[in-house]
Amino acid sequence: MTVSQVLIAGCGDVGTRLGLQLAAEGWTVYGLRRSVQRLPAPIIPVAGDLSGAQCPADWPAGSLDYLVYSAAATVHDEAGYRTAYIDGLRHVLAWLAKHGQTPKRLIFVSSSGVYGQQDGGWVDETSATEATGFSGKVMREAEQLALDSGIAATVLRLTGIYGPGREWLLNQVRQGYRVASEPPLYGNRIHVDDAAGLLAFLLQADASGVALDDCYIGVDDAPAPLHEVVIWLREQLGVSHWAEESTVRRAGSKRCSNARAKALGWTPKYASYQQGYGAILQGLDQEK
Template identity: 70%
Template sequence: MPSPSVLIAGCGDIGGRLASQLVAAGWTVYGLRRDISRLPAGVKGVAGDLFSVQRPADWPAGPLDYLVYSAAASTHDEAGYQAAYVDGLRHVVGWLGECGQQPERLLFVSSSSVYGQQDGESVDEASATAPTGFSGRLMLEAEQVALNSGLPATRVRLTGIYGPGREALLNQVRQGYRVASEPPLYGNRIHADDAAGLLAFLLEADTRGGALGDCYIGVDDAPAPLAEVVAWLRGHLGITEWADEASVRRAGSKRCSNRLARALGWAPLYPSYREGYAAIIAGA
């Protein structure tokens, strides 16, 4: 059997990690981004701009088995999200149509921002989506573009991604960050390698004929109160002084479940923030 092919549109941090995993597994991987010199080894570069209606000149000419849409907004405002997630996905779906390409499945990398729960509720794929901000609203709109694309589509709603190069919370704790413990502000996390690993797992499952659902939440096994995470990081970083006043960096509080992904056979390499942050601290 020939190796499956995939085009990763938006082959940045998560897309690049995914690309490396798939190349190692023998896939033919195309990576679309503006600067293809930054693609991982073994990835076939497609230089292009998702924000443009013009199809990239070196768009693959042959069949594509899979499409992964893993864009990142250039600006974190409403216009930036509209361009990156809604308009960009429409452009890519249009380019597929222009070339007569019909992938077996589209994976759309979405976000848990589509959920608006704020009181520590348990959240799964069937929970109500009532986002309170533009980011979640536009992610829902982009998800609908994926579902209406004419391709079998699966949305992967990633939670707070952390890992090497994504160390905002670590840096805040080093600077004396303090958060109130009551009421508990639950957060949800997934290590960047696990985010890419989940996408790779879903693709591999589809090649084997597995029945994929149309939505999965990408999260580790242990949503935890932010105050607990901060206290653990202080201990491991040796921080003994912190701010007198508590601050809150976000309003949402929910506990996302990875039950559906686990039922399919996926398991995170870093089941909680402890293993994930310990690896980052050891690597530093």
């Protein structure tokens, strides 16, 4: 049995979880990031800066079967997004070409922010991508760069990632976070373990000869209005006070479907926010 080799470019939280899962399955995993000291074994560190054109000195030799591009913008303006998602991907593609490497597939980790729908309706991979903000527009441009790279490519549009260390909403609820209930603002989320798990599932499916589509949405089974999530979390946390004013975090409202990923055989470990946040709260209780 041949061992698959994967390079995870932008090996942060999701990438590290993915790498550990694949390594446990016998894959050889390279993790590219600026600060490789944080990478746990058995991920093989590749110290490099995606924003620069200089190829990392310890770039993997030999063949690479898969590339996962999972960068995160560190500066949240249009220039920062272009640096992270477009320039960075171009640099990695150039480094592959320099070493004569052509992976079997590139998976580009994107965002459901490419959708601009605001009416609370359902969205899938065939829905129009008409984001009005710079972040969604730049991400869509980066998606196209991946799809036009000359490497078989799949785009994974992740929704709002939450999990251990990503507890913004919990902290807001503790402070009495109040959100409007009419019209309902639908939100979409995926637990960080499920985000990594879906990436691993897609890679393993491709490695076993399953034909992948060029796009999947990473989301749990139950998009929900934000006010419902807040009310449920208030009950779990025992919060009784409300902030004086309601807050609307965003104007967009849509419900993302995971039907395509599930048709391929993937099932989220945390099917709803109740299961995912329930596990987080249980973990916090154990830490006390």
